[in-house]
Every structure is written in C-alpha cells, then in structure tokens.
Amino acid sequence: MEDAAVEKGIDQSDVLEKYKAAGALVDDAFDLVRRAAYAGIAIRTLCQLGDTVITNKAAGVYSKARTESGERLEKGVAFPTCICVNNCVSHFCPIETDANADAKLQAGDQITIQFGAHIDGYAALAAHTLVVRERKEAVAAPVLRGRAADVVKGAYTAANAALRLMKVGNSNDQVSDLLAAVAKEFGVELLEGVLSHQMKRYVIDGSKVIMNKQTLESRADCWQFEAYEVYNLDVVMSTGDGKAIQKDTRETVYKRQVDVDYQLKMKTSRQMFAEINKSHPTMPFTLRALSDAKKARMAMTEMMKHNLVTAYPVLYEKDGAVIGRCSMTVLITANNTLVATKTEMPAVESDKEVQNEEVKALLAMAMDKKKRKKRKRKGGSGGEAMET
Secondary structure (H helix, E strand, O other), rough: OOOOOOOOOOOHHHHHHHHHHHHHHHHHHHHHHHOOOOOOOHHHHHHHHHHHHHHHHHHHOOOOOOOOOOOOOOEEEEEEEEEEEEEEEEOOOOOOOOOOOOOOOOOOOOHHEEEEEEEOOOOOEEEEEEEEEEOOOOOOOOOOOHHHHHHHHHHHHHHHHHHHHOOOOHHHHHHHHHHHHHHHHHHEEEEEOOOEEEEEEOOOOOOEEEEOOOOOOOOOOOEEEEEEEEEEEEEEOOOOOOOOOOOOOOEEEEEEEOOOOOOOOHHHHHHHHHHHHHHHHOOOOHHHHOHHHHHHHHHHHHHHHHOOEEOOOEEEEEOOOOOOEEEEEEOOOOOOOOOOOOOOOOOOOOOOOOHHHHHHHHHHHHOOOOOOOOOEEEOOOOOOOEEO
16 A cells, blocks of 8 residues: 555546546456356356456556555455345355355356455446346346336436436435436436445545435435545445345455454464565455355454454345446546446336436536637737637
C-alpha cells in the first residue's frame, strides 16, 4: 500500500487512467465469465475464473510503472468474484472445504456476477445480471420474460437514469428518490440495506453513501456530489419483499479492518493474519485466495472476535424471488460523468415502460458532452473568444 497517504484524485490524468484500466480488467473478466455460465458448470469454477482473469490481465498492465519509492504498483482483485443465483442477493463465493462447494448452475437460472479490480489501489467494481445458457455451445443467453424481465429492466433503467443525476451540485437524496420512482414504474421492490459508496485510493466503502432504498427508519445524511469524486453505483431490485436475510450459508469473503490491531493467541491465526496483512491489507479477499483455506476458516473465528476482519454475509431474498442488479463505477469530473465499467443490459421482453416524465427526460439526456473548442476573434489576442 505504498504512497497511500498521498491523496490524488481523477483531476489528475494518471489516476483517471488507472480507474479506466481497472474497469477494463473487470469488463474482460465479465465477458469470459458470462461465456462460461452454462448449465452444469460449478459456481466455484466461475468464481475462480473471474479472479484468475483479473489477476493475469492485471499483471500485463502498468508492468513497468513504479511508485515514488521504486516499488512495483499493486494490482489485481479488488473484490472477489461472487456468483449469486436466483433469490441469492450477494457475496456467494464457495470454497472447496464448504458443503456447497459443488453447487452447479442450472439452465434458466438468473444469476448476478459481482467482482472488482484495482490498479495501484484505484478500484473499479461492477455487478451484472444474466441468464444461464442450456449448453456451452449456445451463443446467446435466453431472453428474460415476465417478472424476471421486469426486475432486470427496472434495475438497469434506474442505474442509467441515476448516472445522469450524478453530477456536481445534485444530491444523494435525488438519486434515492429516482430509484424509488423507477421501481414503482416496474412494479418491483428496491432492496433495503444496499449502499452505493464513494471510493478513493484503497477505499471502496467511503463514508458518503447513496441508499438504494430509504425508509422512515433508515435514511442517509444528505450531501451533494462534488467534482472529481468516484462512486460505486449499486442498484438492486427484487420481485420479493425487498428485504434480505442471512441463512445457513457460511461467508467466505472478508476484509481487513486496518484501524484495529490485536495480538492473536492461536499460532494458526497469527500465521493467517500475517498472510492477510501482506497480501490483502486493504481490499476484500476470499478464503480461497489464502494459502490454506481450511486453516483460514478456523483462524477467522478468532480474528472476527477481535474485529481484525469483517465478513461479507451471504444474503437471500425470500424463496421464489429473483434479483435484478446493475452496479458500475462512476467517475464525476467538473463537466461530465464517466463510467469505468460496462452497463449493457441483458436481453429482456417486458411490457413495462417508463411513464414518469422526469425519468424519461433523464434517460433522453446524452451522457457524452462534446468538447467545445475556442478560437479568438481576428484583430488581436485581447478579443473575446468564440465557441465552435
């Protein structure tokens, strides 16, 4: 985590390019995992594939770059690949030693792929929903129809409308209100407890958040977007009640709490903790990424007890519900809003259409602003500039 104290933002071109490069790694991983998502493949295999693609491709970018102290740039996985099926909401990343290690995809399953990559601590996160193909040879995934189509179309529509609100001077409350309006249009529920965080170098869960669903009991402080901020916009909708719960699935994704320290008692715990501090000091990791997943599982009990790590629980909606999720990395500049990761919606056939005029107006707005060149009037350098 070299040079972490140096605060640099996307107003500097090298930082902006690192975010874009991280986004390209995520997009490459998604393309390969999507093509590999067919009936009969093990979910664990897909999770491994996503992490491997990001790790290998990261090794080939910025390979000659160095920090100010001469160290190689840290690169790789910023969030382990997770594959959530049907009513599973988040963080399902099975490992070999768990009871669900051999869980496989079925044709027609609706899955969400969640993952992230980073270059020098600048992370790009994304999540996409798609349908499992029946055969490996099938080129295209099945078209979503009915309520499954409604929830996916709703999530992607809301995310694309929210992008257009995420600009200097607008507020997080405006985005939350917009998400609620779109969910109503599609007759689905926003999922409670989902947060879109501001991101900085080595930080994917900053204190400024956009709530996916605000309630009377749970509301975020209101603030305004500022120039050169980065966010992981995360929109999650459900055909169920909009409430996620933990079941009996054991978590496998953790994150080091960098502001906590403690001298562990167990030798195994100390060994695993030293490995985490060396290989995963700031970014979330899966037990599979450690040298011994079985020992790591035992060590996590003591680490959790003393708040050295925090777990990402596997969450579920009610049985029979399906999830639509669209998550992307958003870069806000002084004059524009950029997306570092793909936002392509899967094929759907839904009879639901946006009727809200304000939402329709947002969706009609172009994201790309053409640069305006200035030239001087003839007759001297002191004249007013003309825009072309």
